[in-house]
Amino acid sequence: MKIEIQSFKDLKNKYNLSENEKAFKESDKTLPISITSHFLSLINLEDENDPLRIQVFPSVLEEEENELENIDPLEEINNSKSSRLIHRYESRVALLTTDICPMYCRHCFRRRFTGKMMGAISNEEICEAADYIQKHPKITEILLTGGDVLTLSDSKIDFLVKTLREKNPKLIIRICTRMVVTAPSRITNSLIDIFKKYNSAPFYLLTQVNHPRELAPEAIEAVNKFLNAGIFALNQTVMLKGVNDNYDTMEELCNKLLFNRIKPYYVFQGDLVSGTAHLRVNVNKTIEIEREMRKRLSGLAMPNFMLDLPKGGGKVPLSDCYLKSFENNTYTFKTIDGQEREYPHIT
Ligand code: SF4
Numbered sequence: 001m002k003i004e005i006q007s008f009k010d011l012k013n014k015y016n017l018s019e020n021e022k023a024f025k026e027s028d029k030t031l032p033i034s035i036t037s038h039f040l041s042l043i044n045l046e047d048e049n050d051p052l053r054i055q056v057f058p059s060v061l062e063e064e065e066n067e068l069e070n071i072d073p074l075e076e077i078n079n080s081k082s083s084r085l086i087h088r089y090e091s092r093v094a095l096l097t098t099d100i101c102p103m104y105c106r107h108c109f110r111r112r113f114t115g116k117m118m119g120a121i122s123n124e125e126i127c128e129a130a131d132y133i134q135k136h137p138k139i140t141e142i143l144l145t146g147g148d149v150l151t152l153s154d155s156k157i158d159f160l161v162k163t164l165r166e167k168n169p170k171l172i173i174r175i176c177t178r179m180v181v182t183a184p185s186r187i188t189n190s191l192i193d194i195f196k197k198y199n200s201a202p203f204y205l206l207t208q209v210n211h212p213r214e215l216a217p218e219a220i221e222a223v224n225k226f227l228n229a230g231i232f233a234l235n236q237t238v239m240l241k242g243v244n245d246n247y248d249t250m251e252e253l254c255n256k257l258l259f260n261r262i263k264p265y266y267v268f269q270g271d272l273v274s275g276t277a278h279l280r281v282n283v284n285k286t287i288e289i290e291r292e293m294r295k296r297l298s299g300l301a302m303p304n305f306m307l308d309l310p311k312g313g314g315k316v317p318l319s320d321c322y323l324k325s326f327e328n329n330t331y332t333f334k335t336i337d338g339q340e341r342e343y344p345h346i347t
Pocket residue numbers: 100101103104105107108109110114146147148178
C-alpha cells in the first residue's frame with residue numbers, strides 16, 4: 001500500500017489548493033492528513049469540489065465551532081468497558097482495534113480517537129475483550145473497527161480472530177473497513193486465508209463507499225476476494241454534502257454496489273461531530289432523497305437511511321411516514337407517489 005500524502009505540508013507542496021484548503025491549520029484537535037496513492041488517482045485534481053477530493057483534502061471549515069456538536073456525540077466513552085471495547089447495544093460490541101487509517105476522511109465521526117497515533121490493540125487488550133464477551137452470553141456480534149482494522153498486521157489479525165473464536169466460537173464478526181476503496185492492494189490472499197481458517201461462525205464485510213467513483217475495478221476485485229471466501233459484503237454510506245446528496249448519485253451508488261454483490265445496508269445522516277458541519281446534510285434533504293430512492297430503487301438496492309441520535313440515543317430510521325391515520329377500524333396509507341389507500345384493521 002502506498003501513501004502518497006503524509007502531511008499537510010506534503011499536500012501543500014505537491015498540489016494547488018483552494019483558499020479554504022490552504023487556510024487549514026493543523027492542531028492536536030484536527031485529524032491527521034494522509035491520502036493513499038490509489039484514492040488520489042481517483043480524484044479529479046482540476047476540480048476543487050470533486051466529491052472524492054472533499055472527503056480527504058482538509059478545509060479551514062473544520063475549525064468552525066457549533067455548540068450542538070462535540071467530539072463524542074454518540075457517547076461512546078460512557079459506554080466503554082475499557083479504552084478499546086464499546087458495549088452500547090445488548091447483543092453487540094465494537095472493538096477499537098487501532099486508531100490508525102491509511103487515509104483520514106474529513107467526515108470521520110470518531111475523531112476523538114482516530115489518528116491519535118496510539119497504534120494497534122495489545123494482545124492483553126484482545127484477551128480482555130474476549131473474556132468480557134464470554135462473560136456476557138447475550139453478545140452475539142462484534143464489530144472490528146477503529147481506525148481501520150485492516151491496518152493491523154496479518155499476524156495481529158490472526159491472533160485477534162483466533163482469540164475471539166477460541167473463547168466464543170459462535171460469535172459473528174463484522175470486519176468494518178474502508179480499505180477496499182482506500183488501499184485495495186491490502187486485501188491479499190493471505191489475509192483472506194486467516195478468515196477462512198476460523199470459520200466456526202460467519203464473518204461479514206462492512207465497507208464504507210460514499211460515491212460511485214470509489215468503486216474502481218481494484219476495489220471490486222478486493223471485495224470479490226471476501227465474497228469468494230463466503231464472506232457477505234454490506235455497505236454503509238455517509239450522507240455528505242457535495243458528495244452524494246443528490247438523487248442521481250445516490251441511485252447510481254446503490255445500483256453499482258448491488259451489481260457488485262455489495263448490499264447497500266445503511267445511509268447515515270452525519271453525526272454531530274465537531275469539525276464536520278460543512279459536510280453535513282440537512283435532515284429534510286436526507287428524507288427527500290430517501291423518498292425518491294424508494295421510487296427509483298429495487299428493494300434489494302434500497303438501503304436504510306438512519307440517524308444515530310445524539311447523547312447515545314441509538315439508531316432510528318430516517319424515512320417519510322406512510323401511515324396517515326387510523327379511524328373507524330381503517331388504516332389510511334400514502335402510496336409512494338402520493339395517492340391514498342386503505343387497509344382494514346383485523347381483530
Ligand atoms: S476510514 Fe473510517 S475510521 Fe478511518 S478516518 Fe475514514 S471514517 Fe474515520
